[in-house]
Amino acid sequence: MERAITFSIMLVFWILLSGMFDFFHLSMGIICCGLVTFFSHDLLFYSRSGRNWFRNMLGFIIYTPWLFWQIVLASIEIAYIVLHPRMLEIIDPRLIRFRTRLRGVLARVTFAHSITLTPGTITVNMNGNEFTVYALTQKAAESLPGEMEEKIERLLER
Amino acid sequence: MSLLSWIVTFFLMAGVFFFIVGSVGILRFPDFYSRLHAAGKCDTLATALVLGAVALFGLRDFDWNSFQSWENLRVSLKVMMIVLFVYVASPSATHAITKAAFIVGVEPWEKRKRNR
Numbered sequence: 001m002e003r004a005i006t007f008s009i010m011l012v013f014w015i016l017l018s019g020m021f022d023f024f025h026l027s028m029g030i031i032c033c034g035l036v037t038f039f040s041h042d043l044l045f046y047s048r049s050g051r052n053w054f055r056n057m058l059g060f061i062i063y064t065p066w067l068f069w070q071i072v073l074a075s076i077e078i079a080y081i082v083l084h085p086r087m088l089e090i091i092d093p094r095l096i097r098f099r100t101r102l103r104g105v106l107a108r109v110t111f112a113h114s115i116t117l118t119p120g121t122i123t124v125n126m127n128g129n130e131f132t133v134y135a136l137t138q139k140a141a142e143s144l145p146g147e148m149e150e151k152i153e154r155l156l157e158r
Numbered sequence: 159m160s161l162l163s164w165i166v167t168f169f170l171m172a173g174v175f176f177f178i179v180g181s182v183g184i185l186r187f188p189d190f191y192s193r194l195h196a197a198g199k200c201d202t203l204a205t206a207l208v209l210g211a212v213a214l215f216g217l218r219d220f221d222w223n224s225f226q227s228w229e230n231l232r233v234s235l236k237v238m239m240i241v242l243f244v245y246v247a248s249p250s251a252t253h254a255i256t257k258a259a260f261i262v263g264v265e266p267w268e269k270r271k272r273n274r
Contacts, residue, residue, distance in 0.1 A: 016236065017236065019232055071202065074203075075179075075199050075202075078195060082182055082183035082196060083179065088188065091187075093266055093268065112249075113249045116198065116253055117199065117245075117249050120195065122198065122253065123256075124253075134266065
């Protein structure tokens with residue numbers, strides 16, 4: 001089952017990239033996809049928690065539009081700070097540390113990515129469940145872990 | 159101009175705006191870490207906007223019976239894949255650079271130092 005889905009995804013990817021529909025290129029694609037599937041079929045569906053892969057994907061699909069909107073807000077906020085004439089008075093950079101409730105590897109990586117992409121914060125270090133985050137303003141520092149962690153927990157952990 | 163052209167133009171303008179803001183930010187921010195903010199966030203959104211505009215532009219005059227239209231659709235999908243890649247790669251790269259700086263011991267700029 002895993003192998004079949006991996007193989008199908010690979011083949012669709014191949015056809016999308018090559019755009020050649022003659023026998024030679026298609027057979028090449030099938031051989032290559034078969035080899036890749038044979039060697040690494042357990043990579044795409046890797047799940048340590050043993051949770052249903054499709055539920056994870058569903059959570060991802062629900063989460064992505066919200067994240068995209070957050071990125072738009074983040075960029076507008078950065079643009080405002082950058083273009084402000086007295087920028088050095090607005091920003092107040094600091095390093096903060098906090099522990100996360102998230103347990104899964106996938107959820108933690110998603111969380112770290114999201115922190116980097118959203119207003120005024122960059123993940124500096126992730127050690128077990130302890131995050132070190134660099135925040136650009138005080139407001140950004142106070143917003144962590146906050147709403148984002150709850151959302152990820154709801155969509156990817158439960 | 160058609161509606162699609164207006165949307166494409168808007169996306170391109172917004173993308174260029176965020177690229178410029180990112181560049182200005184790299185020049186204006188006080189230290190290494192805050193410069194990465196400008197580089198990491200604005201550029202990610204700007205790339206998505208510009209490439210999204212390119213992908214949309216490829217879909218103009220779509221015709222179900224024309225082979226060329228399907229080729230254009232394929233190119234648009236490829237461009238969207240680049241966007242997806244940038245969205246995974248850009249935060250990872252930002253994080254890697256920040257972590258490297260943190261381990262080496264680059265001092266963050268702090269507000270109170272100015273008042274001392």
